[in-house]
Amino acid sequence: MLYVEILGNLPEMARDEVKAMLELGGGEIIGQDYLFLKVDAGEKAFPFLDRLGLAHEYGLLLVEADSVEELLQKAGEVEWPIKGAFKVDTETMANCRHDVLDLPRKLGAVIHAQGFRVNLSKPDTVVRVYCGERLYAGIRLRYFDPKDFEKRKAHHRPFFRPISLHPRVSRALVNLTKATREILDPFMGAGGILIEAGLLGLRVYGVDIRPEMVEGAETNLKHYGVRDYTLKLGDATRLEDLFPDKKFEAVATDPPYGTAATLAGRKRDELYRKALRSIYNVLEDGGRLAIAFPTDFNGKAEAEAVGFRTLGRYYQRVHKSLERYFYVFEK
Incomplete structure (x- = not known):
């Protein structure tokens, strides 16, 4: 026991x-x-x-x-x-x-x-x-040891962006997908989720629409000793074009929720809906998605409309202007 x-x-x-x-x-x-x-x-x-x-x-x-x-x-x-x-x-x-x-x-x-x-x-x-x-x-x-996670927090990385999940939460998202081989993060940003997945021995795939993020995420992955990665400059709503012959075991991601600049000029809810459909299309049957959405976006209804089944939903209040749910979906 x-x-x-x-x-x-x-x-x-x-x-x-x-x-x-x-x-x-x-x-x-x-x-x-x-x-x-x-x-x-x-x-x-x-x-x-x-x-x-x-x-x-x-x-x-x-x-x-x-x-x-x-x-x-x-x-x-x-x-x-x-x-x-x-x-x-x-x-x-x-x-x-x-x-x-x-x-x-x-x-x-x-x-x-x-x-x-x-x-x-x-x-x-x-x-x-x-x-x-x-x-x-x-x-x-x-x-x-909390110190092991602390040293991977955003401000300790060589490529620093202040908006990032705590490494413990990033790791939990990876684990909630039950990934054993690989994981994709289509909104990888500075690579926090990919760092945790890579340290668990998974092959990691990352996508971001901003060139500086692709370059910065690679810098961070190398800094923490992650070597088995594929990073691409591209659109999270068009993953089928980026990986035409690939189905992923699992996806874990934290999409942007802020200003129009961080959303590449697109309306937030439209971005989320298109990304959910694209993720569904590149996920293996039975594969899992772990994702965060602000509470004012009905992630459960939108994901189920695409074809996902909801396995879990967890509330977190980040600060007075951001409340979110972490979701786990299965294809």
């Missing part, structure tokens, strides 16, 4: 990202306690869970309990697969209903009694306790 701790800024999107990766890795979510997901999966799922963007960590789930006393009793009966020295960390979630103030010391003593060494400053193994409606204890397998 595994656990995944998801982030709280887009929790429904984060949960569905985990679900998508488990569908690839052979597993399923069997319970949720606030931001704590209980997962039925084995080692086959690890490479896919390692891809997560909207997650804090994942690990082995070893103990569940309804009280501190029950947790400590069960912990004494478990064979802890600890390597080297360990420490206990407690995560007190917003819905925690137990007194866990002294729990790290008490649980540490139970595990120490099994012959394991404690090292609070440089542990080899981190034992994690989560307090929500219930109590959970396990061993962290992977921590998603």
Whole structure:
């Protein structure tokens, strides 16, 4: 049994990202306690869970309990697969209903009694306790360091444009498509989505109508070590002309929503509608599209009119002048 701790800024999107990766890795979510997901999966799922963007960590789930006393009793009966020295960390979630103030010391003593060494400053193994409606204890397998994503934020890239998705969100969009081979971004801009996809080992394809963006995206991809890419100068509403003999496994993109200049002089809603149809035409049957639209554009209705099936919709308020939905569609 595994656990995944998801982030709280887009929790429904984060949960569905985990679900998508488990569908690839052979597993399923069997319970949720606030931001704590209980997962039925084995080692086959690890490479896919390692891809997560909207997650804090994942690990082995070893103990569940309804009280501190029950947790400590069960912990004494478990064979802890600890390597080297360990420490206990407690995560007190917003819905925690137990007194866990002294729990790290008490649980540490139970595990120490099994012959394991404690090292609070440089542990080899981190034992994690989560307090929500219930109590959970396990061993962290992977921590998603925020610094890894921070260094890929827009202002750290050699080609800088201020309007860009957070790298965690870009990665989640890629994962929600369930891509395993390749991905297309027809509004690639500075290449943020392509960077995340490329770092996951996918072949990436990008299109932008502005020459400076094509050149800048290539600079950014090279900077982060992405080499397997094809970038084209062109129109996102005419993808069939750019890729006449190609059907894509998946598409993830964040279309422009701002001024007429960023929309190449075209009306926004018209651009979105034509792009949706063109994306549909170059997507494989069963392929997925992950895309963002402002809330005043009915993305669900427009995509379904083209032929897409809606799989998910997630709200995000960016600032007072921009509210949007992230959508996942399937052809």
